[in-house]
Amino acid sequence: MYNVIMEAEHLHSLVWMSRPLMQAAEACVEAGLQGTELTVRMRAVLEILQRHGAQTVPEIAARLEIKRQYVQLMVNETLASGFVEQRPNPRHSRSPLMSLTDRGRELIEGIVTKELAMMQTIGADLNDEDIATALNVMRAVTGKLKSLAGNQT
Amino acid sequence: MYNVIMEAEHLHSLVWMSRPLMQAAEACVEAGLQGTELTVRMRAVLEILQRHGAQTVPEIAARLEIKRQYVQLMVNETLASGFVEQRPNPRHSRSPLMSLTDRGRELIEGIVTKELAMMQTIGADLNDEDIATALNVMRAVTGKLKSLAGNQT
């Protein structure tokens, strides 16, 4: 059927749009960090702590789905910059909780607010339903790709 | 308005889905390359040549939107593996056209066919309209992000 082929080609285009989209998004985030002392990866740590509260390094790594060794590096930078501080962890005495300092909280809140505003600008002439649909499709496709990647030859 | 905020958050989620989607896609492509002598970047060269015919290195770089110096490296690998060969370029005698060999053509056709089939599998229980909508949204968002990245402070 033509339709099946058409659909597969649309899907193919969609999947390959993920790279330009990601690159454009990262460029925007980076541009928005100009003037702050933050790098993109430090921002990622602050955002996690803002959204989910104080976390240990391994917990942050799990959320970001990257290895704890690299997250340790990222976190150490945020500690050195004074945006994050260690607090004792009642659940594990050797793995302190990373917690936003006042400076860090203020900074990340400003950045997230600015980014949200940008999203509103972008969404201005886009249909809300369409955005929701797109999000669902992307999630579904990602899930299927992940399951297919494993059991391939 | 709540709707505006909701939309912005959906958009935010969508933008950040681009990374997992891309990673899942790359993992799939890589898995599909198991057993061949191809790497992901060599595959990219072959696909360009299959879709657009014989090209010079700078032309391939323009299509991939990466620097010619890196493309040169990728292309050299495909030449060394015998999937691509140089042919004289009537338009520029110092910049030969890269052309698929029979082996290269056979290989990339097989791979692309397999990938397309995978797309059909994934698309099986997805609505065609929704996929098209998602593609449009992703393109629109990418475009806006690109334009915003530039004229930010």
Add this chain to the structure above:
DNA sequence: CCATAATGACATTATACATGTCAAAATGAC
């Protein structure tokens, strides 16, 4: 109490690019 797991710290390696430089040669303007 003790085996096992978790953690931070540090080192090495890989990947995917960007950037810089250079010489040779091709092209284009005149």
Add this chain to the structure above:
DNA sequence: GTCATTTTGACATGTATAATGTCATTATGG
């Protein structure tokens, strides 16, 4: 045809984002 400019390949170096390996220390759970 001459000459300035551009293009190209080749090579070298730099950088960001990770994965992976290893180790000593210390928790934790049985």
